[in-house]
Amino acid sequence: MIAVAPAPPGNIQQPAEIVGETVDSVTIRLEGTTMAIARHSEQPIERTFIDHTFIGGSTLFPRDQIASYIAALNPIPARLLLERRNVAGSQLRVADFSKFRGKPVLVLIGTNDLGHARAVDEPIADWLNANGAEADFIYLGDLSITGNGHMLMLERNSDALAQLIIDWIES
Numbered sequence: 001m002i003a004v005a006p007a008p009p010g011n012i013q014q015p016a017e018i019v020g021e022t023v024d025s026v027t028i029r030l031e032g033t034t035m036a037i038a039r040h041s042e043q044p045i046e047r048t049f050i051d052h053t054f055i056g057g058s059t060l061f062p063r064d065q066i067a068s069y070i071a072a073l074n075p076i077p078a079r080l081l082l083e084r085r086n087v088a089g090s091q092l093r094v095a096d097f098s099k100f101r102g103k104p105v106l107v108l109i110g111t112n113d114l115g116h117a118r119a120v121d122e123p124i125a126d127w128l129n130a131n132g133a134e135a136d137f138i139y140l141g142d143l144s145i146t147g148n149g150h151m152l153m154l155e156r157n158s159d160a161l162a163q164l165i166i167d168w169i170e171s
Contacts, residue, residue: 001105002165003124005116005150007084010091012127018087026087031115037082042075057112058149060156069154094131101132106168108161110148111141136168 020027107125125137
């Protein structure tokens with residue numbers, strides 16, 4: 001399994017703090033900001049979310065392609081957004097760890113991904129290992145590869161990153 005800037009499973013992700021709730025929406029506090037999520041419809045992806053989360057601190061995202069990238073995005077279904085933010089503990093959880101035993105896993109993150117700091121994602125690899133997987137964690141900065149944000153597959157060095165993943169698979 002290859003996990004590039006993965007979401008943590010609900011087993012280890014803290015639930016979002018709910019600061020307001022109605023039948024139609026829930027407001028959460030996450031990383032110091034609040035976010036309202038509609039419960040029954042798709043959420044359009046706001047430009048501030050794209051700039052902060054998808055592009056973030058990347059120095060390698062092709063800025064001249066942002067408009068094309070935005071045009072290709074689809075709204076996020078409410079359930080997916082609620083799960084991803086672990087609202088009320090709704091993030092997917094692993095119940096059967098037997099499938100992990102001996103399975104190779106790569107968790108890979110860049111240096112400039114604002115939502116996937118080493119301290120957040122390295123515990124995913126640790127958790128996988130503690131549950132029987134054979135997980136490797138690659139922080140690109142340890143390989144002197146800097147500047148990658150969240151959308152590594154779209155960034156200027158994506159071919160080199162793909163080769164890094166191929167090399168890991170072949171090893």
